[in-house]
Amino acid sequence: xxxxxxxxxxxxxxxxxxxxxxxxxxxxxxxxxxxxxxxxxxxxxxxxxxxxxxxxxxxxxxxxxxxxxxxxxxxxxxxxxxxxxxxxxxxxxxxxxxxxxxxxxxxxxxxxxxxxxxxxxxxxxxxxxxxxxxxxxxxxxxxxxxxxxxxxxxxxxxxxxxxxxxxxxxxxxxxxxxxxxxxxxxxxxxxxxxxxxxxxxxxxxxxxxxxxxxxxxxxxxxxxxxxxxxxxxxxxxxx
Amino acid sequence: xxxxxxxxxxxxxxxxxxxxxxxxxxxxxxxxxxxxxxxxxxxxxxxxxxxxxxxxxxxxxxxxxxxxxxxxxxxxxxxxxxxxxxxxxxxxxxxxxxxxxxxxxxxxxxxxxxxxxxxx
Numbered sequence: 001x002x003x004x005x006x007x008x009x010x011x012x013x014x015x016x017x018x019x020x021x022x023x024x025x026x027x028x029x030x031x032x033x034x035x036x037x038x039x040x041x042x043x044x045x046x047x048x049x050x051x052x053x054x055x056x057x058x059x060x061x062x063x064x065x066x067x068x069x070x071x072x073x074x075x076x077x078x079x080x081x082x083x084x085x086x087x088x089x090x091x092x093x094x095x096x097x098x099x100x101x102x103x104x105x106x107x108x109x110x111x112x113x114x115x116x117x118x119x120x121x122x123x124x125x126x127x128x129x130x131x132x133x134x135x136x137x138x139x140x141x142x143x144x145x146x147x148x149x150x151x152x153x154x155x156x157x158x159x160x161x162x163x164x165x166x167x168x169x170x171x172x173x174x175x176x177x178x179x180x181x182x183x184x185x186x187x188x189x190x191x192x193x194x195x196x197x198x199x200x201x202x203x204x205x206x207x208x209x210x211x212x213x214x215x216x217x218x219x220x221x222x223x224x225x226x227x228x229x230x231x232x233x234x235x236x237x238x239x
Numbered sequence: 240x241x242x243x244x245x246x247x248x249x250x251x252x253x254x255x256x257x258x259x260x261x262x263x264x265x266x267x268x269x270x271x272x273x274x275x276x277x278x279x280x281x282x283x284x285x286x287x288x289x290x291x292x293x294x295x296x297x298x299x300x301x302x303x304x305x306x307x308x309x310x311x312x313x314x315x316x317x318x319x320x321x322x323x324x325x326x327x328x329x330x331x332x333x334x335x336x337x338x339x340x341x342x343x344x345x346x347x348x349x350x351x352x353x354x355x356x357x358x359x
């Protein structure tokens with residue numbers, strides 16, 4: 001039987017993490033839930049453990065990519081076949097997890113793939129969470145189209161599932177800051193396949209989004225550079 | 240303008256002294272002091288060797304020797320900073336890998352101990 005792990009990276013999410021873990025466990029009973037705590041200074045670890053999750057505690061703050069990669073490394077070492085990442089702020093709806101897993105397993109008429117993205121926009125029904133994010137998504141969609149060779153509706157989604165092949169790659173090398181878009185480019189360059197599955201997105205349960213105009217600009221420049229470097233790296237290898 | 244060259248000489252000597260002192264006190268590792276010492280020695284040589292500085296200046300299209308020295312200084316320090324950025328990146332990668340490894344080992348140790356505890 002295939003082994004699935006639900007991975008939840010969290011940083012100072014004491015207000016939401018318990019609820020997220022409980023919801024995941026209710027939807028996917030018997031499936032292990034791993035919270036990767038990125039050195040929170042609040043009660044995230046305690047709340048996650050109390051809700052029944054295992055916790056991988058990082059000794060210092062590594063950022064989202066470093067936390068996710070730590071989880072991928074552990075999952076790879078523990079021989080998991082699939083890992084689905086859910087954000088710790090409660091924005092991702094765990095009720096979408098079963099169809100993410102079905103897509104990863106290639107059940108039904110679906111083509112088997114290495115990565116599944118839970119997308120707010122694939123069926124055109126999703127709502128943007130803010131004008132800055134909306135601009136970013138439109139911009140990155142347009143930028144990724146020629147690189148990936150097909151449309152990606154929700155390139156910034158963190159609701160992502162990977163199979164063991166992608167897990168093997170990401171446990172060795174994973175973008176450390178703002179990983180979602182760069183990871184897509186890395187996958188495409190390795191000729192891995194991905195599919196988008198329509199998913200629901202909810203407002204944050206607690207806390208505030210860290211997106212500001214300056215951070216958005218930094219994010220765009222950083223991701224553009226990361227994508228450019230990844231394209232060059234792989235183009236160089238092909239020669 | 241010779242005063243500027245003298246100032247650069249003093250600055251180079253000061254930099255060499257500070258770097259050597261820091262190495263002696265183990266505040267800077269020897270391998271990281273090399274680029275600073277090399278840059279300071281080049282500046283010292285150029286600030287004292289006027290003929291060489293004039294030649295370099297004319298090769299760059301700068302007739303003013305002190306200005307040429309400032310341009311060379313800027314370029315040298317940019318190179319040193321670039322090298323430091325590479326070192327920091329490499330150290331950061333190593334640090335992230337170590338932090339992840341430590342967390343994973345701790346997790347596996349805890350799981351192992353939980354499994355050994357009677358009643359589990």
